[in-house]
Amino acid sequence: MTDSFLETVLVPIANERDAEQTCEAILGKLGDDSATVHVVHVIEKAGGAPDKASVTQREERAERIFELVESTLAGTNTDVDTEILYGTDVAGTILDRARDLEATSIVFTPRGASRWVKLLTGDVAQKLLTNTDRPLVILPRPDHE
DSSP: OOSGGGSEEEEEOOSHHHHHHHHHHHHTTOOSSOEEEEEEEEEEOOTTSOOSSOHHHHHHHHHHHHHHHHHHHTTSSEEEEEEEEEESOHHHHHHHHHHHHTOSEEEEOOOOOOHHHHHHHOOHHHHHHHHOSSOEEEOOOGGGO
16 A cells, blocks of 8 residues: 555455455555554443443454454455454544544545435445545446446
């Protein structure tokens, strides 16, 4: 990744499919220069309501996601760090971590969901877009190129 805004990137990953698509998209953009990729998975806390699954189950899922990311990006000139984050606001948690890391950008691929699902559950990408204080790099999903 040769552009300065792609030196230290934060990559939020939602699930295994997202990890596969995002890593494939990132691989196509990696250059000879070294980059640091901070991959995060946010475990959303229900804010007083019962959680969908136990924290342990969701942490185990996050570890599987990270293993997939690390194996996909192995052999590149990229340092990969992984971290589980916890919060009631997924987008806010991602933005806070990007600030803490002084990330030069946030990189992700769009995730498919119907308008109804986005309306009912909130659109993380839209919240990132409207609240960010750093560049967002939205890579096309490999199946849409």
